[in-house]
Amino acid sequence: MKKLLLLVFLALTLVIALSLTACSRNYNVTANSNQQAEQASTSPSISKQEGTKENVAQTPPSTTVDELVKFPENYADGVLYTTVNRSNIREEIFTSREAVNAVKSGQPIPSGTVITLMDYRDGKLFRYVVMEKHTGWGVEYPPEKRNGEWEFQAFNADKSVNEKEDLNRCFSCHKSAEQKDFVYTFDQMRSVK
Numbered sequence: 001m002k003k004l005l006l007l008v009f010l011a012l013t014l015v016i017a018l019s020l021t022a023c024s025r026n027y028n029v030t031a032n033s034n035q036q037a038e039q040a041s042t043s044p045s046i047s048k049q050e051g052t053k054e055n056v057a058q059t060p061p062s063t064t065v066d067e068l069v070k071f072p073e074n075y076a077d078g079v080l081y082t083t084v085n086r087s088n089i090r091e092e093i094f095t096s097r098e099a100v101n102a103v104k105s106g107q108p109i110p111s112g113t114v115i116t117l118m119d120y121r122d123g124k125l126f127r128y129v130v131m132e133k134h135t136g137w138g139v140e141y142p143p144e145k146r147n148g149e150w151e152f153q154a155f156n157a158d159k160s161v162n163e164k165e166d167l168n169r170c171f172s173c174h175k176s177a178e179q180k181d182f183v184y185t186f187d188q189m190r191s192v193k
């Protein structure tokens, strides 16, 4: 009889011990998965990746020009390679020394080149027009529109983007200068000192 009681006691202890372990394991499992969920939602690398994917997916190529050609804050550090005077209009055109050197030595205008035209009317700054070239730019355009790897942008005198400007006009007119890498003042760039 004593033996039987002892056995039952042992069995009960075992059951209790087992269920306790099981419980604590369960608890650990939930705690872990909560932690993982938390990490996933707060981890900067993961949310950054998702963010970039979303941005790329939401931005169609046709609306990226604003982001592509930024206002060239440092244009005046480059070379004022030509000035054009026509009735009440005066244009001062700047580019980088690298671009000038490339053109002078018969090399293609390098990727990253910015050309800035300051447009004055009656002696007063009226606007800036800018063209910028980068490897891979322009691929989304049909051949009849594309100006190689150039993009265009028009800025108001206060350096803000002129949203009203139809940039197709820039493409269609500069297309005529295709033989000179779409740059009308290519020869002036080549002959500057």
Ligand code: HEC
Pocket: 084, 091, 093, 115, 116, 117, 129, 130, 131, 152, 153, 154, 165, 166, 167, 169, 170, 171, 173, 174, 182, 183, 184, 185, 186
């Ligand atoms: C109707 C033709 C025409 C249109 C439209 C036009 N351009 Fe031009 N662009 C020229 C000509 C011609 C020159 C050479 C300077 C001059 O004679 O005024 C020039 C010069 C430039 C230059 C200096 C580099 C070069 O090609 O000589 C830049 C930069 C420029 N244009 C940007 C623009 C931008 C940006 C637009 C659109 C907002 C634009 N252009 C629209 C004809 C045009």
